[in-house]
């Protein structure tokens with residue numbers, strides 16, 4: 336990945352408290368896996384507890400922290416907000432307020448030094464490197480926080496975040512494991528390891544979903560759609576669409592896009608409208624326009640490349656802009672090319688089409704209508720120059736792609 340100096344933020348001081356906690360959790364997980372081997376010591380109950388704790392955290396982050404509080408892509412009643420705030424605590428990713436402000440910075444200044452997870456600083460930085468350095472966000476003051484401060488659930492969760500998150504994320508799984516005499520397993524698998532799973536899945540959105548995958552809706556930022564990652568992130572890795580339309584409650588708008596978070600919000604909205612009164616969906620016309628814009632850009636780039644290659648292989652060796660020829664010069668060019676052309680080489684065939692000389696010599700053998708018709712209209716040194724435009728556009732009703740192909744083979748503008 337190319338680094339632009341302006342896109343890289345200066346390194347902050349080492350963040351000891353964050354680093355100690357982050358590394359400590361990993362060491363505990365490692366120790367726990369060694370002591371409680373998943374092959375011999377892990378019961379199905381404890382394994383289920385781990386998966387449940389991980390998935391509750393996932394949807395707390397995706398439905399709550401991300402699509403509700405960061406983007407307001409749907410509205411939620413007080414009871415649902417309380418449940419989501421609790422589930423979000425299981426993510427061990429800071430309070431709603433802390434998380435949302437950084438996420439809004441990420442969207443507003445994506446891929447710049449003001450982006451906390453700036454993908455242009457490399458995979459390690461965007462995944463977890465940012466955790467180890469004290470940040471400096473001069474543009475944070477520009478991020479809107481009024482809605483967060485107005486929400487009592489956000490305020491309370493922020494105030495009591497540490498006891499809440501330790502209690503729900505580590506204490507509760509330990510107690511639940513105790514129900515089947517496996518408190519240690521509950522702590523390690525339902526607590527520590529489930530926390531690492533949600534950490535690295537969420538971090539992967541900032542790293543891998545800005546690195547690997549398709550860009551079907553926008554090429555303005557590094558965000559990508561990554562189906563494999565979507566499976567373990569509740570659908571969040573449909574990230575290219577999300578950066579193009581962050582206000583949409585869906586991250587994957589197509590029917591078959593893997594996005595359980597959207598299915599959950601949709602179901603809640605339709606079955607319990609009192610919990611989710613409103614959802615926001617981008618109009619289909621805007622989505623299609625975005626896709627068309629991306630495709631148009633790609634077509635332009637492919638066209639430029641093809642033109643460069645075609646000009647190299649053109650019988651006239653054309654380079655740069657198109658020359659202007661009179662019909663007389665056109666006939667002279669054809670005569671001299673034919674005189675220079677050897678017997679074994681393809682015949683020189685130039686058409687006068689839509690006011691341009693079009694070199695179809697190399698293309699003739701691929702022409703779906705055959706070579707004969709091209710030869711019939713080809714400019715010849717002996718007779719008057721025939722204009723192939725009427726035959727091309729009207730009599731033979733060529734489609735858009737055929738017309739584009741011919742435009743790509745132009746070698747000169749013909750003027751009289």
Ligand SMILES: [Zn+2]
Pocket residue numbers: 441540541545558574578
């Ligand atoms: Zn992103």
Ligand SMILES: [Zn+2]
Pocket residue numbers: 401405406438442577581
């Ligand atoms: Zn977002």
